[in-house]
Amino acid sequence: MHLTIRSLAIAVLLASPLAAAAQDAVPDDVREARPSVAAPGIADLSGAFEALQPLETVVIARKGEIVLDRGFRGNRTDRATNIKSASKSVISALVGIAIDKGILEGPDQKIASVLSGSFPADHDPRLDDVTIGNLLSMQAGLERTSGSNYGGWIASRNWVSNALARPFVDEPGGTMLYSTGSTHLLSAILTRASGKPTRQLAREWLSPAGATVSGWERDPQGIDLGGNQTAMTPRALLAFGEIYRRGGLDADGRRVVSQSWIDESWTPRTRSRFTGESYGYGWFLSRFAGHDGAYGWGYGGQMIYVIPDLELTIAITSDESQPSGRSGYVRQLHRIVAEQVVPAAEAAMQAEGGDCLLYTSPSPRDRQKS
Numbered sequence: 001m002h003l004t005i006r007s008l009a010i011a012v013l014l015a016s017p018l019a020a021a022a023q024d025a026v027p028d029d030v031r032e033a034r035p036s037v038a039a040p041g042i043a044d045l046s047g048a049f050e051a052l053q054p055l056e057t058v059v060i061a062r063k064g065e066i067v068l069d070r071g072f073r074g075n076r077t078d079r080a081t082n083i084k085s086a087s088k089s090v091i092s093a094l095v096g097i098a099i100d101k102g103i104l105e106g107p108d109q110k111i112a113s114v115l116s117g118s119f120p121a122d123h124d125p126r127l128d129d130v131t132i133g134n135l136l137s138m139q140a141g142l143e144r145t146s147g148s149n150y151g152g153w154i155a156s157r158n159w160v161s162n163a164l165a166r167p168f169v170d171e172p173g174g175t176m177l178y179s180t181g182s183t184h185l186l187s188a189i190l191t192r193a194s195g196k197p198t199r200q201l202a203r204e205w206l207s208p209a210g211a212t213v214s215g216w217e218r219d220p221q222g223i224d225l226g227g228n229q230t231a232m233t234p235r236a237l238l239a240f241g242e243i244y245r246r247g248g249l250d251a252d253g254r255r256v257v258s259q260s261w262i263d264e265s266w267t268p269r270t271r272s273r274f275t276g277e278s279y280g281y282g283w284f285l286s287r288f289a290g291h292d293g294a295y296g297w298g299y300g301g302q303m304i305y306v307i308p309d310l311e312l313t314i315a316i317t318s319d320e321s322q323p324s325g326r327s328g329y330v331r332q333l334h335r336i337v338a339e340q341v342v343p344a345a346e347a348a349m350q351a352e353g354g355d356c357l358l359y360t361s362p363s364p365r366d367r368q369k370s
Contacts, residue, residue: 025275027331030338031287042067042344048336054301054319054329056081057234061242062345063311064251069235080214080231081317084298087230090206090213090240091183092136092282094190094198096261097205103194107133107264107281114189118158120165127164130172132189135182136281137269141170145181153181159219160188176270176279183227183282184219191223198224209250210239228298238315241304244294245313266294288338301329305337310345 042060045068049058056075060068071077098104105113109132112119119127126141134140143166145153156162163181170177187198194201202213214236217229232240243250248257268278268285278285283294293307301318316333 025272025277025331026286026288026334026338030289030335032290040340040344041348042341045336045340045344046070048340049316052318052329052332052336054322054327055316055333056319057315057317059234059238059315060341061238061245061313062348064242064246066238071234075317077234080233080236081302082298082320083230083232083237083302083317084300084320085180085228086237086296086298086302086304087232088180088183088227089282089296089304090202090211090230090232091186091190091198091226092265093240093243093257093261094201094205095132095136095186095281096257096265098190098194098201100258100261104132104189107131107136111135111185111189114192115160115164115185118161118164118188120161123164124168126168126172132186133269133281134172135186136265137279138176138178138182139170139173139270140177140179140182140185141168141172141174142166142177142179142181143169144177144179145184146179150180157220159184159225160221160223176272178272178274180225180227184223184225187226188223190226197222198226205256206240206243209243209254209256210236211243212236212239234315234317237302237304237317238313241296241306241313241315245306245308245311286334288334289342291342293337297330301333303330303333307342307345310342310349312341312345314341 042062049055049070050072055072057071057077058068059066059077069077095104099106110128111130111132112128130140142163143149145163145166153159153162163185166181190198190201199213199216206213213230213232215231216224218224243256244262247259248255248262250256265281265283266285267280270279271277272279282296284297285294287293288307291307291309293305296304300320300322301316302320303314303316305314314337
């Protein structure tokens with residue numbers, strides 16, 4: 001599947017998915033509170049999802065079994081769609097696997113060790129201090145390529161050099177500056193360090209677990225665009241989330257990514273200045289009706305949610321042409337997860353005689369790193 005980025009850039013992608021205010025965050029009133037009404041089964045929630053007009057598909061798995069798999073308005077869960085910035089979580093996984101395999105040293109590795117040949121001749125000395133971890137957590141300090149800068153960035157002749165040539169607006173390791181340029185640099189690092197295109201690494205490392213990437217836009221130098229314009233079927237996106245839900249294993253128990261990398265990725269390292277949500281390595285971190293959860297988020301409402309203590313994974317795809325932040329749509333998605341899906345999963349767990357760990361696991365906010 002080929003995704004044409006330039007034709008969409010001006011009309012759709014100039015706005016960052018984080019361009020809205022705190023309305024994008026998981027609503028405060030559903031982070032801890034539980035609905036008092038009886039919960040329907042997850043399979044009975046199809047109508048609630050269908051009522052959200054931008055929503056195109058939803059696939060939900062509990063304990064590894066798909067319990068809801070629906071496409072609406074002519075959409076199907078076995079057809080590839082653009083998952084937008086939800087692919088930032090995929091890039092994070094590929095970086096983690098590359099570290100596990102010894103291709104990369106670790107999150108503290110300086111990007112200069114791989115990308116120095118693309119540094120400007122008179123570069124800011126701080127560029128030498130930027131690490132792989134800084135790129136993963138959106139703390140490189142470089143001016144963003146997202147938002148109003150996106151169109152100019154993708155119109156440039158060399159996206160890697162352009163991202164590296166941007167001025168510093170903060171110190172490396174400083175505030176969160178959400179930027180697709182940062183994840184694209186990670187794709188370039190993966191390609192140069194491994195000698196293989198990022199899409200080939202995804203095919204070798206993720207496809208055997210069902211998390212197949214069907215298509216990827218490339219920059220003018222042929223590097224797969226890290227963190228945007230990536231095609232997966234909703235079922236493949238769910239399979240990706242399931243790898244994390246299982247602690248890094250595929251459905252047959254084979255190791256895909258290390259548990260230690262998942263722990264690193266889900267450790268809060270910064271906060272979005274727009275939403276206040278915590279952010280780790282390519283994942284947003286929040287609470288859903290008293291349960292810790294991690295989610296990847298792409299423009300328009302392309303979502304992958306993982307709520308480990310409920311053994312719950314949710315993949316949602318939506319109309320990619322409409323913003324999900326400014327419209328309040330992503331807030332609606334957070335709310336339906338917290339107010340309907342989580343209670344249904346709790347009820348199922350209790351009916352099976354399992355323990356439902358409410359209010360006992362620490363919030364990501366309590367684990368916030370300085």
